[in-house]
Amino acid sequence: MFLDFDGTLAEIAARPDLVVIDKRLPEALRALRDALDGAVAIISGRPRAELDAMLAPLVLPIAGLHGLERRRADGSMVSHNGLIREIEQVRRSLTKAVAGLAGLQLEDKGLSLALHYRGAPERHDECRAIMDKALDEHRDCLDLLNGKMVFEIRPKGIDKGHAIEAFLDEPPFSGRIPVFVGDDITDEDGFAVVNRLGGITVHVGATAATGASWRVSSVDRLLAWLQESASHIAADTGAPVEKRDNA
Numbered sequence: 001m002f003l004d005f006d007g008t009l010a011e012i013a014a015r016p017d018l019v020v021i022d023k024r025l026p027e028a029l030r031a032l033r034d035a036l037d038g039a040v041a042i043i044s045g046r047p048r049a050e051l052d053a054m055l056a057p058l059v060l061p062i063a064g065l066h067g068l069e070r071r072r073a074d075g076s077m078v079s080h081n082g083l084i085r086e087i088e089q090v091r092r093s094l095t096k097a098v099a100g101l102a103g104l105q106l107e108d109k110g111l112s113l114a115l116h117y118r119g120a121p122e123r124h125d126e127c128r129a130i131m132d133k134a135l136d137e138h139r140d141c142l143d144l145l146n147g148k149m150v151f152e153i154r155p156k157g158i159d160k161g162h163a164i165e166a167f168l169d170e171p172p173f174s175g176r177i178p179v180f181v182g183d184d185i186t187d188e189d190g191f192a193v194v195n196r197l198g199g200i201t202v203h204v205g206a207t208a209a210t211g212a213s214w215r216v217s218s219v220d221r222l223l224a225w226l227q228e229s230a231s232h233i234a235a236d237t238g239a240p241v242e243k244r245d246n247a
């Protein structure tokens with residue numbers, strides 16, 4: 001079970017740091033993890049440390065920054081930090097470009113940089129131009145990504161689909177049918193991979209152009225579904241279907 005965080009497990013807030021965790025969430029995730037023998041991972045654009053802080057004391061496998069930093073189920077870390085110099089140049093350029101522009105928030109995630117314009121939606125084109133300019137000399141190794149009211153610059157070839165595939169090579173995920181739930185454009189890479197592998201893909205929110213095969217109307221409904229699923233799976237330990245000897 002692979003789960004996006006913002007807009008999937010938690011309602012989106014005006015700023016990423018204002019997100020409020022539903023009180024059902026930690027218990028639902030813990031129950032789901034136990035029911036699925038530990039095969040529950042968070043796949044998010046946020047830094048891993050932020051996700052840990054919000055889910056504490058629960059510690060789950062996590063792909064943070066779209067997979068730039070990944071903690072396996074055994075607790076070991078995989079991180080891609082080969083582009084620190086390029087990211088530093090982009091950081092300087094963006095800091096200068098957005099200084100004094102009201103309603104914009106530059107979020108420094110360390111290995112990626114996000115420009116939020118939820119506070120000034122009319123600045124969409126301006127933000128796009130700022131990000132394009134900052135990216136200019138680094139297009140061979142960095143990518144520009146467009147999410148909900150946010151542009152993000154991050155290393156190329158890192159996305160949620162790759163993060164999910166990496167988990168699926170490892171226990172306790174390997175050999176199991178993947179499920180991925182997400183709500184945003186960056187989740188489409190994950191939907192594509194999970195669909196290709198014969199898994200189940202679920203889009204959260206109003207009808208949108210998505211590659212997901214299933215949908216759930218809201219974060220609230222998803223939390224209810226996760227809680228219910230966990231209790232059904234936990235109750236269902238008796239292996240009701242068995243292989244027939246002469247089948």
Ligand SMILES: [Mg+2]
Pocket residue numbers: 004005006007008182183184
């Ligand atoms: Mg999301």
